[in-house]
Amino acid sequence: MKGELRYEGKAKRVYASANPQEYVVEYKDDATAFNGVKKDQISGKGAINNRITAHLYPQLEQAGIPTHFIEQLSEREQRVRAVTIVPVEVIVRNVAAGSFSKRLGVEEGTALARPVVEYCYKSDALGDPLINTDTAVALGWATPEQLTRIRELALQVQRFLTPYFAERGTRLIDFKLEFGTLESGEIVLADEISPDTCRFWDAETGEKLDKDRFRRDLGNVEGAYQEMLRRVTQAPTR
Ligand SMILES: Nc1ncnc2c1ncn2[C@@H]1O[C@H](COP(=O)(O)OP(=O)(O)O)[C@@H](O)[C@H]1O
Ligand SMILES: [Mg+2]
Numbered sequence: 025m026k027g028e029l030r031y032e033g034k035a036k037r038v039y040a041s042a043n044p045q046e047y048v049v050e051y052k053d054d055a056t057a058f059n060g061v062k063k064d065q066i067s068g069k070g071a072i073n074n075r076i077t078a079h080l081y082p083q084l085e086q087a088g089i090p091t092h093f094i095e096q097l098s099e100r101e102q103r104v105r106a107v108t109i110v111p112v113e114v115i116v117r118n119v120a121a122g123s124f125s126k127r128l129g130v131e132e133g134t135a136l137a138r139p140v141v142e143y144c145y146k147s148d149a150l151g152d153p154l155i156n157t158d159t160a161v162a163l164g165w166a167t168p169e170q171l172t173r174i175r176e177l178a179l180q181v182q183r184f185l186t187p188y189f190a191e192r193g194t195r196l197i198d199f200k201l202e203f204g205t206l207e208s209g210e211i212v213l214a215d216e217i218s219p220d221t222c223r224f225w226d227a228e229t230g231e232k233l234d235k236d237r238f239r240r241d242l243g244n245v246e247g248a249y250q251e252m253l254r255r256v257t258q259a260p261t262r
Contacts, residue, residue: 107204
């Protein structure tokens with residue numbers, strides 16, 4: 025089933041499969057932050073992120089967002105459509121936090137009047153620098169039409185996920201997406217949606233339930249990931 029290793033990233037391995045149009049993604053427990061300076065393992069993280077992504081992506085498909093997800097294969101593995109990743113990380117923000125707060129001097133937790141879409145060049149060597157869509161076109165990473173589609177899909181994901189988490193006691197502060205192209209040129213949502221790639225704050229207490237617990241040494245990282253798996257898979261409660 026699993027063929028040769030195609031890519032190994034910080035959180036996942038991507039393997040070829042018998043079908044050249046499909047890959048097997050394996051989720052690891054490895055965690056990194058600050059561009060790889062901080063490294064550790066979060067026990068159970070791979071399995072949790074696999075399950076969270078496998079739970080959300082079919083619902084995004086149902087909401088009209090094409091994704092790479094096909095099916096969950098095992099505790100740590102899923103079958104996906106092989107795509108060429110657009111080397112642009114797409115960040116959608118509902119509330120100021122992290123690098124946005126630092127860069128602009130806006131206090132963490134400040135609600136934004138409308139969602140903000142930001143783009144970064146996906147490059148570990150350069151630390152994922154902020155870019156704009158002109159940069160991506162000028163350097164040949166995507167066409168203007170593909171970038172328009174990416175923005176539209178990113179905001180569709182925001183419109184689906186924000187109430188989804190609100191109904192499960194959680195504020196979705198921001199999240200990072202990756203998109204890829206199929207051979208046809210069609211843009212699809214790839215990669216993962218998990219506590220590694222989103223900021224989640226408890227709606228009542230503001231407690232952080234995401235990778236910031238690891239980045240900022242807040243403790244109980246595994247517990248937060250487990251809690252987010254529970255919330256994602258529960259029925260809406262409010
Ligand atoms: N469907 C897919 N086809 C090809 N590559 C993919 C697909 N989904 C995700 N990837 C890529 O798999 C790699 C491994 O993921 P990850 O460990 O999260 O990497 P990173 O260290 O870049 O965050 C990433 O480069 C990601 O862009
Ligand atoms: Mg990643």
